[in-house]
Amino acid sequence: MSTADMPPAPSGRQRSDVRRNEQKLLDAAASVFVRMGIDAPVREIAAEAGLGMGTVYRHFPTRADLVVAVFRHQLDALAVAADNPAAADTPYEVLRRWVHRFADFLVTKHGLAEALHSDQAGFEALHNEFVERLLPVLDQLLKDSASAGCTRADVRAYDFMLAIGNLCIGVETFPDYQARRMIDLLLAGLTRTAPAPS
Amino acid sequence: MSTADMPPAPSGRQRSDVRRNEQKLLDAAASVFVRMGIDAPVREIAAEAGLGMGTVYRHFPTRADLVVAVFRHQLDALAVAADNPAAADTPYEVLRRWVHRFADFLVTKHGLAEALHSDQAGFEALHNEFVERLLPVLDQLLKDSASAGCTRADVRAYDFMLAIGNLCIGVETFPDYQARRMIDLLLAGLTRTAPAPS
Amino acid sequence: MSTADMPPAPSGRQRSDVRRNEQKLLDAAASVFVRMGIDAPVREIAAEAGLGMGTVYRHFPTRADLVVAVFRHQLDALAVAADNPAAADTPYEVLRRWVHRFADFLVTKHGLAEALHSDQAGFEALHNEFVERLLPVLDQLLKDSASAGCTRADVRAYDFMLAIGNLCIGVETFPDYQARRMIDLLLAGLTRTAPAPS
Amino acid sequence: MSTADMPPAPSGRQRSDVRRNEQKLLDAAASVFVRMGIDAPVREIAAEAGLGMGTVYRHFPTRADLVVAVFRHQLDALAVAADNPAAADTPYEVLRRWVHRFADFLVTKHGLAEALHSDQAGFEALHNEFVERLLPVLDQLLKDSASAGCTRADVRAYDFMLAIGNLCIGVETFPDYQARRMIDLLLAGLTRTAPAPS
DNA sequence: TATGAATGAGGTTTCATTCAT
DNA sequence: TATGAATGAAACCTCATTCAT
Known part of the structure; x- marks a missing residue:
């Protein structure tokens, strides 16, 4: 009932073109966000994708939509990363590895950690996306x-997730900052504080 | 008889007005940076200070100058905050309290932690300012x-200072995020990891 | 059947509109340059053309580009003006007529002679344009x-070309100044100075 | 009746200070006009003179007044330059030398020739100044x-004076332009044109 | 009378967004 | 559906000019 009454017949081909464009845009935006920050000119993203600006707006009516889409796409991979626990580890080891x-993820997707705190459009949506996808996983761990x-x-x-994210901020801009050590420190603080070994 | 015996001094009153305006600008900028970020329009800062835009530029020719001035001003207070050790504390307690x-400081100067990571003009200077003023203090502690x-x-x-700063990010925008707990976690991680208390 | 056999052509109509706008801009700029000088506000030019300011920048990213374009367009006509020598004239007559x-050209394009000496952006380009287009012609003559x-x-x-241009300066602003007489004087000075009146 | 009822007694000293300042300003303006053109910031002139901006405005309420004053000052020297005819020259030689x-004068007061055509405030006054001072001299010659x-x-x-001035334009900006040759050409054109070849 | 701080209009330029093709 | 030209608001920064001291 849905696609049947459409004009001449969009043909699977067209639909796949559309999807291809969406993918191009996601890739382009991810790359541009890294290069120029989350506030990069729309034109830049369109150019990177080799598409027109109108096409960006067709696919992602607001900047928020684009931002969220870019990162949702990348969160999927992470959300399942806890599924293969590698058998013989302690739960702490599993947690540690996931963290x-x-x-x-945050560091290699350069600028992503910073982007999470942008006060721009799409900001809330982006945060929510992280919470929805990753919080359950981390909570379980x-x-x-x-x-x-x-x-x-x-x-x-929730606090822990944001903390990890925050500790990753500035890795790029302050080359001397060793975020990993601070993450390890945070993890160390998490361990049952020795009060009574017995 | 009149002007002859004055120093070169171009009227003391005027000078104090100028200084008062500079202070107005610093306060205004601090407040606006919080509200609109470190990239806030200069016009906004001028308006907040109740002064003309040109006056902003007179006092702080570049945005960097203003940014640095705003925070340097606030760092002074913090740099001396470690000087009164309160006697009978353990060094760890002293450290903990300073942290x-x-x-x-970062949290009440709303937005300051975020500002530290702006990739805009004045960014480097701001970072340096923090390093110069606070690093020696923290290092000693x-x-x-x-x-x-x-x-x-x-x-x-250095890592520790940035980490503390980072953990404060988002306190405003994510009201549910409890940075203090994470800071305590980091401090806990710092303690000699209970090799053997006994 | 449809898009397949078209060139890449992004709709011929659009392109012609674009070109029409460019022409509008050139005309508008020529007119505004005369009225307000070569440093006229871009906004003025846009208004004169009935277009938005952004459009000016799209077509002519720098002021130099616009300035050069305005006059290049008008130089074309002059560069070929020496091609129809009108048969039975002496070379001196031909030279005189071209001068x-x-x-x-300079006088009717009011303000152009002055514009050639603007010390602003685009100045060098404008001068070069004149040299490249007209110098060979004049040299031959x-x-x-x-x-x-x-x-x-x-x-x-080269000297002669600049001199002619210079003599045209001020025709507009000093209505009493008769540049033509001075040009004739210069041409007279060029003639083989009375070889031998004997 | 006039100076008598003034305050405490301005004393010749004060008056001479005022005159000294005026001279400082004239010198400074002349120098700055050369360096930055006739539109140089007022502040620049004040700074060059080592005086406050307000003082500039006190002495020369409009820019026009300053511009005119600067050049009037320099015209005086030229106006008398024809007074010492050096005896045994032909009138043409005298003319030629004065030209x-x-x-x-125009060339060494860098930028002055161009300034004569500025469409800025003070322009008309400047032109008038030249006409009043120099035209009678040149006319007589x-x-x-x-x-x-x-x-x-x-x-x-009148035409001849403007023509000479115009030919000097661009000497600075087009280093390859040899204004003197063109002036000589104009002078050559002035000579009784080859009496009659007949 | 001299000063220079303050003002704010006015120029430049950039981009998000719309919309005709 | 895709395009990218056009728009114009908004930010920047620079002085001319005023005026309190």
Whole structure:
């Protein structure tokens, strides 16, 4: 009932062109966001994609839509990254590894950590996207680790997620800043603070 | 008889007005930076100060000059905040208190933590300002604490300072984010990781 | 069947509109340059053309581009003006007529002579344009006339061209100044100075 | 009645200070006009004179007043330059020498020739100044030379004066332009044109 | 009388967004 | 559906000019 009553017959080909364009735009935007920040001129993104500016607006009516789409796309990979626990690790090890994978993600997608705090359009949506996709994963990892007695139980996944993200900020602009060490410090702080080894 | 015995002084009153205006501008800029970010229109700052735009440029020829001035002004207070050690504390306690004072500073100067990472003009100068003023203080505190055996000695003050700053980011925009808890977590990670308390 | 056999052509109509706008801009700029000088506000030119300011910048990214374009367009006509020698004239007559045509050009394009000396952006380009287009023509005319024994051979076309241009300056602003008489005086000075009245 | 009822007694000293300042301003303006053109910022002139901006305005309420004053000052020297005819010269030689002296003046006061055509405030006054001071001198020289049969009688001093001025334009900006040759050409055109080849 | 701080109009340029083709 | 030309608001920065001291 849906596609049937459309004009001459859009033909699968056209539809796939459209999708191809959307992909081009996502890739282009990701790359441009890195190069020029999340406030990069729309024209720049269109040019990078080899498309017209109107096409950007057709696919992503607001900048927010584009921003979210760019990163949603990249979050998918991370959301499933906790699914293969690698068997014989302690829950803390699993948590630890995921956290660093998260940091990898933020750091390699240069500028993403900073972008999360942009006060521009799309900002809220972007944040929500992260929360929706990653918070459940991290929450589970924290709970597992706490249940196993490895780590504190009084740390909220939300705070922890933002903290990790924050610690990644500035890696690019301050080349001397070693975010990884600080992330490890945060992880260390998470471990059951020695109060009673016995 | 009149002008002859004056110093070159071009009327003391005027000079004090000028200084008053400079202060107005610093206050206005601090407030506007918070509201609109470090890239706020100059016109906005002028308006907030109740002065003309030209006056802003007279006092601070480049945006960098203004940005640096705004924060240098506020750093002075913090740089001396470690001078009154409050006697009977452990070095770790002193460190801990200063770190929270630093966080207070960043958080109450709403937006300042974010501003530290702006990739705009004045950015480098701002960063340098922080490094020059605060790094020595923090470095000393860390060393004292490590010497006393309270904390690790393998943490660089530079990383730690940026980390604290980073953890404060987003406090305003994500009201649910509890930066203080994360700072405490980082401080906890700093403590000599309970090799054997006994 | 449809798009396949078209060239890449992005709709011929659009392109012609674009060209029409460019022409509008050239006309508008020529007119405004006369009225307000070569430094006229871009906004003025846009208004005169009935277009937006952005459009000016799209077509002519720098002021120099616009300035040069305005006059290049008008130089074309002059560069070929020496091609129809009108048969039975002496080379000196031909030279004389072209010089006055050049002066006509400068004077009727009110303000152009002055514009040639603007120390603003685009100035060098404008001068070069004149040199490239007109100098060869004038040089040939001078040589022909000198070869025929009508005029001195020791006058450089470059100096002469600038001199003609200079003599046209002020025609508008000093209504009483009769540039033509001075041009004739210069031409008279060019003739083989009374070889031997004996 | 006039100076008598003034305040405490301005004292000759003060008056001479005022005059000294005026001279400072004239010198400074002349120098700045050369360096930055006739539209140079007022502040620049004040700075060059080592005085406040307000003082500039006190002495020369409009820019026109300053411009005129600067050049009037320099015209005085030229106006008398024809007074010492050096005895044994032909009137044409005297004319010729004065013309080159005029050109010297324009060329060495870099930018002055161009300034004569500025469409800015003070322009008309400047032009008038030249006319009033120099036209009588040049007119007399032309008449003397014509009376002696050296040169044409049908050339108006006004046109000739402007022509000389114009030919000096661009000497600075087009280093390759040899204004002197063109002035000589104009002078050559002035000579009784090859009496009659018949 | 001299000063120079303050003002703000006016120029430049950039881009987000619309819309005719 | 895709295009990119056009628009114009908005930011920047520079002085001419005023006026309190």
